[in-house]
Amino acid sequence: MKTCIQCGTSTKEKFCSNCGQKQDIARLTLKSFFSDFFSRVYGLDGAFPRTVIGLFKKPETVALEYIKGVRGKYVGPVGYYFLMFTVLLIIINVLGFEVADYFPKTEEISDSIIEETGNKQSEAAKALGREIKEKVYNNIQYISFLLAPFLGLWGNVWFRKSKFNLLESSVFAFFVLGQAIIFNMIGFFVFAATGFKNLIVVNFIEMIYCTTAISLFYTSKISFKSIMRSLAAFILSYLSFILFTIISITIIVIVRFLIA
Structure with a gap:
């Protein structure tokens, strides 16, 4: 009988029945140190790289398998989305930029309007606009979380005959939108290297990826009708989310x- 080194429970097994901690722990080595690191980051059985590759090759399969109960094979959809978004924010900070740097500057337009009109109401509107913009950028990782439910909702609206409920559709949405963040990572690297704000190009690529994935998820095929419905679901989800x-x-x- 052994005492668990993590929770103190008595156990005879290799793993604690109470907390799951492994009991036969060897002395820490460089190999075990990096093995633990990669296990934490990539998943005990390669869940992270399997999720990334799977979502590029067959995004509908990853979502469908997860919905059916294959949970250990992939990183969870919400966790995957937040992980990818966190990596994006880290990349932006490491490169010495802010999220706002990647988007078009709207302040110049409002400044010119105020200079021409001298309207105090315009100044108040400008201050309010900047406050709103600051709130959005400072909380972008939390606000963007709401996009997935909107995509799941509009997916169900345009594919009413599908067997998926809102939660299942949201699982798919988190996976696909998390994967689409990779395009933003690449786009920001290009922006950092060249100064070219390629947001329109990135959004177009993201739209193609997402609409194709939506069509495959709901209909298992790509047709003109399903692509048009998928495009409508994608656009309306973004418009609803922004509004x-x-x-x-x-x-x-x-x-x-x-x-105040």
């Missing part, structure tokens, strides 16, 4: 101004 975000943050900012 919801703007309204929500505007309300929060206005309430804060009124209270």
Whole structure:
């Protein structure tokens, strides 16, 4: 009988029945150190690289297998989405940029309007706009989380005959949108190297990838009709998400101004 080194439970097994901690622990070596590192990052059986490769080759299969109960094979959809977004933010910070640097500068337009009109209401609107923009950029990783449910919702609307409920469709959406972040990573590397803001190009590639994946997930095929429905679901999900975000943050900012 042994005492678990992690939780103190008595056990005779190789793994603690209470917490799952392995009991026969050898002295730490360089090999075991890096083995543990890669196990944490890539999954005990290569879940991370399998998820990345699978979502490039057959995104619908990854989502369908996960929904059917094959959970250990892939990184979970929500965890995968946040992992990829976190990596993107780390890349941006390491390169010495901010999220706002990647997007078109709207301040110049508003500044020129105010200079021409001298309107105090315009100045107030500009201050409100900057406040909203700052809130969005500072909380982008949390706000963008809401995009997946919108994509799942519109997917179900345009593919009403599908057997998937909203939660299952959201699983697919998190996987696909998490994978699409890779295109943004590449786009930001190009921007950092050349200064070219390629957001439109990146969004176009992302749209092609997502609409193809949506069609395969809901219909198991690619046809003109399914692609058009997939495109509609993709566009409407982004429009709904943007509208919801703007309204929500505007309300929060206005309430804060009124209270102050």
